[in-house]
Amino acid sequence: MDAVIFDLDGVLVDSERAWDEVRRAVVAENGGAWTDEATRAMQGMSTPEWARYLVEDLGARLTAEQLAAAVVDEMARRYADAPPVIDGAVDAVRAVAARDLVGIASSSPPVLITAFLEFAGLTSLVPVAVSSEEVTSGKPAPDVYLEAARRLDVDPRRCAAVEDSTNGLRSARAAGMTVVAVPNPHFPPDPAVLAGTAAVVLDDISELPGALERL
Template sequence: MDAVVFDLDGVLVDSERAWDEVRRAVVAEHGGAWTDEATRAMQGMSTPEWARYLVDALGARLTAEQAAATVVDEMARRYADAPPVIDGAVDAVRAVAVRCPVGIASSSPPVLITSFLDVAGLGDLVLVAVSSEEVRAGKPAPDVYLEAARRLDVDPRRSAAVEDSTNGLRSAHAAGMTVVAVPNPHFPPDPDALADTAAVVIGDLSELPAALERL
């Protein structure tokens, strides 16, 4: 592999439940109604996309801009103490960075990506960090992974992506990357997506360096 690009939420930071909690609270507070498919549908969406979803699909009586600001402000407040970094995540990134360039391709806004990098002390090792706010479409579209590969100056077909969710797996696969799946235990990916996209499935990030050796 010429590079490895990590997803953030659910891979390096245990934040998927927090995103879900905060969005549910905002929808309830502003007159909307949550649906069974909402959580999975929004995983991987960019900030403008999920903000519109809260308003248009779930009925929150806010503008999309207000919904985005309310949710991101609360997530930033929660990150202020310390992002919930997943055990072994920092060591895994450091181990991978010894062998090839490392990037992040995330649906989180830049402020939360920066917060993670600062707390984890990985700013010097993660050469590129791309938010889906910076590209045309969020996951499952391939845009955020393609942009990360472009900024790293590598061929996506010679790069690996580390992902946990259905939309993330499909995004990385659509970009042509070799996909390493670390299924999210709280919101597991669709079995068909896992079977269709993942070159290898690992239980946690401690297995990543050995898995990359096999690719």
């Protein structure tokens, strides 16, 4: 592998439950109704995509732009003191960066990606961090992974992607990358998608450096 590209939410930051909690609250406060499939449907969507989903599918009575601002502002407030970094994640990124180029391809907005990198002291080790806000389509489309590879100046087929969710796994696979799965214990990926996309499945992010050496 020439590069390793990480997802953020659910891989490096234990934020999926926070996203879910904040979106649920904003929808409820604005006359919408949550559905059983909403959480997984939005995993991997870009900010404009999930904001439209809150309006069009869940019935929240604000504009998509207003909903996006309300949710992201609350998430930024929660990140202000300390992002919920997953145990072992920072050490794993440092170990990988000692050998390979490292990037991030995330559905989080740039403000939250930056907050994580600064808090974790990883800014200098992660030269490329792409938000799906910066590409045409969020996950499961491959756009964010392809853009990260382009900015790193590497062939996507020579990249490993580290993912946790159904849409993330599909996105990385569609980009032609070797997929390393660290399934999210709170929102586990579809078993069929996991089996059909992942070259290796890990129980913990701390296992990643060793697993990459075996690929």
